[in-house]
Amino acid sequence: DTAVSQTPKYLVTQMGNDKSIKCEQNLGHDTMYWYKQDSKKFLKIMFSYNNKELIINETVPNRFSPKSPDKAHLNLHINSLELGDSAVYFCASSHTQMTGPDSPLHFGNGTRLTVT
Amino acid sequence: QKEVEQDPGPLSVPEGAIVSLNCTYSNSAFQYFMWYRQYSRKGPELLMYTYSSGNKEDGRFTAQVDKSSKYISLFIRDSQPSDSATYLCAMTIYNFNKFYFGSGTKLNVKP
Numbered sequence: 397d398t399a400v401s402q403t404p405k406y407l408v409t410q411m412g413n414d415k416s417i418k419c420e421q422n423l424g425h426d427t428m429y430w431y432k433q434d435s436k437k438f439l440k441i442m443f444s445y446n447n448k449e450l451i452i453n454e455t456v457p458n459r460f461s462p463k464s465p466d467k468a469h470l471n472l473h474i475n476s477l478e479l480g481d482s483a484v485y486f487c488a489s490s491h492t493q494m495t496g497p498d499s500p501l502h503f504g505n506g507t508r509l510t511v512t
Numbered sequence: 513q514k515e516v517e518q519d520p521g522p523l524s525v526p527e528g529a530i531v532s533l534n535c536t537y538s539n540s541a542f543q544y545f546m547w548y549r550q551y552s553r554k555g556p557e558l559l560m561y562t563y564s565s566g567n568k569e570d571g572r573f574t575a576q577v578d579k580s581s582k583y584i585s586l587f588i589r590d591s592q593p594s595d596s597a598t599y600l601c602a603m604t605i606y607n608f609n610k611f612y613f614g615s616g617t618k619l620n621v622k623p
Contacts, residue, residue: 436520436615437550437598437616437618438613438615438616439613441610444610451609494606494607494608495608497544497561500546500561501602501611506553
């Protein structure tokens with residue numbers, strides 16, 4: 397059973413379109429995250445939710461809107477897609493929002509977004 | 513300056529070699545240090561963590577932290593082709609709510 401699963405795996409779309417990525421975790425974790433990984437493999441946090449509440453919102457354009465219907469799900473909606481949004485988007489979860497050896501990050505396998 | 517710096521490589525070694533992967537960091541408050549391994553087209557997975565200076569060993573892998581130099585290392589002994597992946601270091605302050613990642617070093621172990 398996949399612990400953190402995200403769909404779709406690949407997403408190819410044109411500039412200006414709106415798209416969504418979905419994430420689900422079956423680990424019983426309280427905290428979920430969206431990370432963006434650029435072509436140089438740098439992982440940058442975008443958002444973090446703890447028990448459905450937003451706790452981290454890095455300087456991300458407001459075209460990106462996360463939604464957490466329950467603590468097992470975190471979706472990412474992107475409006476008016478731009479070329480620079482092309483990247484791999486990773487969902488992750490952790491036991492709690494407090495970082496420590498008992499609460500490492502568990503990642504999904506990513507959604508590869510290509511904007512043409 | 514980024515919080516965490518990591519040489520991107522790629523690093524290519526023959527099977528059986530000892531590999532050394534390194535990161536430097538700027539924030540002396542970091543306490544908890546991790547290494548993640550990321551295979552191609554997959555998400556990062558936690559390989560090892562340390563919570564202090566010194567060494568921690570797990571099989572063929574040894575993680576080392578030198579807080580005075582703000583430098584961490586991951587050593588892989590008897591490297592195998594299956595170790596070929598990108599290795600990302602990450603660190604945080606204990607009970608904080610954010611992890612800081614290096615940009616990853618791509619390792620290729622040739623049979």
